[in-house]
Amino acid sequence: MEKAIVLYGADWCPDCRRAKSYLDSNNINYQFIDVDLDKEATEKVEAINNGKRIIPTVIINKNTYTNPNNAVLASVLGINPQGQLILFGADWCPDCRRAKSYLDDNLINYQFIDVDQHEWATDQVEAINNGKRIIPTIILNGTPYTNPNNAKLKELLNIDADKEHKVYDSIIIGGGAAGLTTAIYAQRDRFNTLILERKNIGGNAFLTEKIENYPGFNEISGPKLMERMENQAKTYGAEIKTGEEVSNIEKKGELFEITTIMGTYLAKTVVLSTGSTYRKLGIPNESDLIGSGVHFCATCDGAFYRNKEVVVIGGGNSALEEGIFLAGFCKKVKIINRSAQFKASKTYIEKLETIDNIEIYTDNTPVKFTKNDKNLFKGIVVKDNTTKEEKEITADGAFIFVGLIPNTKSFKEIVNLNEKGFITTQNLAETSVKGIFAAGDCREGAIAQVAAATGEGVLASYGIRDFLK
Template sequence: MDWDLIIVGGGPAGLTAGLYASRARLKTLLIERLISGGQMTNTTEIENYPGTPKGTTGTELAFRMEEQAKEFGLQIIHKNVDKIETEDSTKLVHCGDEVYTAKSVIISSGAEPRKLNIPGEEDYVCRGVSYCATCDGSFFSDKEIVVVGGGDNAIEEALFLTRFTREVKVIHRRNKLRATQVLQERAFRNKNIKFIWDSIVKEIKGTELVKEVILENVKKSEISSLKVDGVFIAVGYVPDTKYLEGLITLDSNGYIVTNENMETNIPGIYAAGDIRKKLLRQVVTATADGAIAAEMASHYIENLK
């Protein structure tokens, strides 16, 4: 057996699980496809994480979490997990041609930005279409920008993008936002943010780069066009669980079904963070999930002896 515990995904849930497991002296490996921190690293300001009265950035918090976990012996590698299998009590984690074995697994691979699935979207990714203002906002200095969405993520993106351009238009399919009240108040106070209500993006057009979006007013059934240089899509997330189909129980939206102890239907396999069916998806709830999952995995491994 290679490891006591393998954690799949290095967001706040995975890093916290790694911290707790390593402190429990479990031989623990965390496998992350990209950089540690997950979607948290795309957040420019985190103001609701306890102990940060002046706020912090997602990148900074991710760095501190990773360093803390590594201090206690957590091992981190960067690979893509293709499949997880079980053989009796052994868990097999496949990364291409390599297979890692463990007594227990915590799945915390999070969620990915939801796409609009409209004409032109895929064609113009990295050529005007983006899902991350923190990553790409600086490329659109003094450009015409729209943000699609009406939740927390969309409003955070819009507020951040006002650093680079005079006006950001938020396109939302309803006539009111879904974002938390404090974010709504900031957006409405910001003279550089304008709103296009009751509208959806039907198509993204351009030549080499994005040039315009085609809009439909869903109440009036009117079609219009808008000249833009950048389209930032922020309409939520979808769980990264395709590689788990047929292994553990998922709900109708693809989220992992667990009990309050983060246990899935497979003994020794746990889920934590945004990938789990739950009410609230925040950094603080992800870290709590990770701590519980690690504690339960520790008990499970102890009982195998």
């Protein structure tokens, strides 16, 4: 059988790590191609995605999926709690249609492989059936079954078996520093916890190339620190599921029912630690160029601009930190700040003065991004706040760091939010709903620092302890 699954990605990419983790945990064989190391792979990804470098891009039996979530992977690969189900068949085959209909009716995922389209599939069917082309041929967890009827499928998949939900003491939504710390402390109190994370563990801290202000470390990479927190949470017994995007939280008696794209979960308490995402500028051409010249993470996308010129927009700690990082391998970094003075700490401002390949444009407001004759990124037009004159600053790419937006849109009908969308809390991280707590960057008054997020996780764990008493 040919290598039917190819995953184009990079080690720093959160969704790539999430997809790889899901495939690995379900024993799915795939070929991983790092676009940072393979120029042809980068060009292929751009060709597939209309010029944009979107990863992960996954090819399964010649079908392309751009950044598929775990539910999509489960559907196309036939991943179920009972195991992986592959159905070799053809559209004209009556028994294949019957089997597919039965599986669909019972919400069973299956990977359908059309033997008319893949020669290797026909060969495999013949090998299983002693030279005969019998379809449907079904493989469940590596064991083949030739044209099983519905009763056999029911038996094999335990379709009518009663399903009991495990009840967790606490379900933590979000696997950043706050969520991981909550789990560590709750598990030490002998409360069983489950972390549901929509991407990969670590949140924004995972995307930070270097952390220099976390107690106990003069310097540590974001991924390494988050990996240590994750391992510690698992050591104490926390369960972690990635690729789980929560769509609803509902109170059912004394419990909370949490619905995700993959299923439902029950808990006595809930902790919202969903963090935040990067704020956009809201200027013309920004949306069109995101992923193709406009970016929000230097650690993620900076490697694409080695020995090239980039623009950094913003004046806070994140903007200067990422600008300094980019200056280490870019030909030139042009920092644009709307205000006359930077808001960043003095440490970062002083570092700027020591770096020769950084240009500073203060008191300039971004007006619009510009495109070249090939409709690709060209530069940015800014307006001088004093003279009101506009000028274009050209570059090969741009990185935006102008603040964060809380990831709380899904909870606006569940808990109280302030006018900016942050979750309001009191006392031990308690929200407006008893039994639901909030910690980290999604909470009103939070400080967007890893050390602060861990402290909030501790506070939330004490709230869980107090509530469950």
